[in-house]
Amino acid sequence: MPKLFRTLLVFLLVFCFSSLAHAAAYQEGDQGDDVALIQQRLNSLGYNAGAADGDFGTVTSNAVINFQRDQGLETDGIIGARTYRLLMGRDIPVSRASSSTSAVRRATQIAMNYMNVPYVFGGTTPSGFDCSGYTGYVFRQVGIYLPRTADAQFELGRSVSYNNLQPGDLVFFTTYAPGASHVGIYLGNSRFISATSSRGVVVSRLDSGYWGNSYYGARRIL
Numbered sequence: 001m002p003k004l005f006r007t008l009l010v011f012l013l014v015f016c017f018s019s020l021a022h023a024a025a026y027q028e029g030d031q032g033d034d035v036a037l038i039q040q041r042l043n044s045l046g047y048n049a050g051a052a053d054g055d056f057g058t059v060t061s062n063a064v065i066n067f068q069r070d071q072g073l074e075t076d077g078i079i080g081a082r083t084y085r086l087l088m089g090r091d092i093p094v095s096r097a098s099s100s101t102s103a104v105r106r107a108t109q110i111a112m113n114y115m116n117v118p119y120v121f122g123g124t125t126p127s128g129f130d131c132s133g134y135t136g137y138v139f140r141q142v143g144i145y146l147p148r149t150a151d152a153q154f155e156l157g158r159s160v161s162y163n164n165l166q167p168g169d170l171v172f173f174t175t176y177a178p179g180a181s182h183v184g185i186y187l188g189n190s191r192f193i194s195a196t197s198s199r200g201v202v203v204s205r206l207d208s209g210y211w212g213n214s215y216y217g218a219r220r221i222l
Contacts, residue, residue: 029158104168
């Protein structure tokens with residue numbers, strides 16, 4: 001890998017990690033006591049978040065959007081640092097940011113360690129990977145066990161829109177078969193890393209002609 005390109009990748013990853021530390025958020029699909037407190041607060045302010053059951057669903061998301069609209073915030077339904085501070089009167093919990101950021105950092109660093117490993121159909125080890133074998137191997141190193149195939153991995157986590165992609169998200173493409181038939185790990189700044197049949201494990205641009213045209217969707221596991 002050219003030295004300049006390697007330096008640029010390191011810079012991009014550091015930039016994404018520092019941004020992500022401030023971008024930890026509560027959003028649709030999350031569950032837990034923290035979500036229940038958020039729902040209680042929204043309800044007390046007159047925003048219908050549904051039952052305070054700790055399940056961040058569509059009703060809660062719509063309540064957040066209405067709150068954000070009234071506060072002049074971006075209406076994305078995601079409770080990031082600014083929304084949380086205005087809603088709850090305090091900063092978003094540090095533990096919320098640190099645990100997610102740490103796992104993402106480890107996963108993306110591990111992913112980069114296997115640059116240029118050759119493609120092997122059915123490969124699941126550093127001797128050779130196919131696309132889902134590669135993502136499965138990387139995620140296992142941070143304690144997350146993914147199904148074997150790309151289409152099965154697409155069934156996990158929660159859906160992420162193209163404009164809300166964050167480092168560590170799994171990005172999927174329709175290539176040799178309909179549906180999710182190729183998978184990679186998003187790095188930020190429209191770049192992702194994956195095991196390709198032509199070049200092995202490489203970093204590619206999500207908005208390039210080939211990958212842009214075959215983009216299928218993304219899921220957030222971490």
